[in-house]
Amino acid sequence: MKIIELPDDERPREKLMARGAWFLSDAEVLAVLLGSGRSGRNAVETACVWLRNSGGLRELLEAPRGTHAIGTATWCRLHAAVELGRRCLNHHVDGTTxxxxxxxxxxxxxxxxxxxxxxxxxxxxxxxxxxxxxxxxxxxxxxxxxxxxxxxxxxxxxxxxxxxxxxxxxxxxxxxxxxxxxxxxxxxxxxxxxxxxxxxxxxxxxxxxxxxxxxxxxxxxx
The missing domain is CATH 3.40.140.10 (Cytidine Deaminase, domain 2)
Structure with missing residues (x-):
């Protein structure tokens, strides 16, 4: 099933906008970053397969580039998202009184x-x-x-x-x-x-x- 065929309250992007990113599962967060699925699966299903094959979110993000069928562009996108979060937290600390x-x-x-x-x-x-x-x-x-x-x-x-x-x-x-x-x-x-x-x-x-x-x-x- 395509993401667009899911009810509105089950679509990751719509759920994020309605309730906030913290309500999303690991697979749904990955699906938002992916944008689209791979190999006949929708984005959520693709994310679930990657998480299952890697052993979890941390293992997925720490895996070398090219593993778990993640392409270079997607690998870069995921790592940029992690770094963006780190820098956002650092911004709240750096230079504050x-x-x-x-x-x-x-x-x-x-x-x-x-x-x-x-x-x-x-x-x-x-x-x-x-x-x-x-x-x-x-x-x-x-x-x-x-x-x-x-x-x-x-x-x-x-x-x-x-x-x-x-x-x-x-x-x-x-x-x-x-x-x-x-x-x-x-x-x-x-x-x-x-x-x-x-x-x-x-x-x-x-x-x-x-x-x-x-x-x-x-x-x-x-």
Missing amino acids: DTPLTTPEMASRFFKSQLAGYPFEIFACLFLDNRHRIVSFEKMFSGTVAGASVHPREVVRRCVELNAAAVIFVHNHPSGQPEPSAADQAITARLRESLDLIEVRVLDHFIVGDGTPISMARRGML
Whole structure:
């Protein structure tokens, strides 16, 4: 059955306009982005097949280009949509004077939205003023699936440029295992020592993986 043959309240686009995107299933969201179906299936049926074959939405979006019969244009469209969401969330944080990240739980959700799903490691910094209001959130270093090279000198330089008084670090583990490694603890200690020299406080270091991000401060590792 074609999408146009479905009742109005079952068509993804109409449902989105009437009730909002949050009412759509994963398959319906994908169907809106697809616009049309593939191989004799409508867009919703095509999305359901892709989700079933890949094992879920996250697995679908993390799959290499060319898998699950997704063409290049569609693959680019899906990844652009994910990045658009990340940048929209970042826009609400970057440059604001009233931080919305008032609790570790809120910070944890924001960090997961920004770094989860990347197939390589990214190290980011949340720069704060002396009242712990957000100055900027920046993804500063990226690397491979095994790690990213973090340069304390660059973090110090950026703190000075932004006149930051405190900073929270965050990086992802592409493996999905968020437990802090010995290397994570070592670079945190190096960064803290470097920032102590310019009187910038390190408040926390979050590790993003599967599930809830881990706070090293809560683990007593800072």
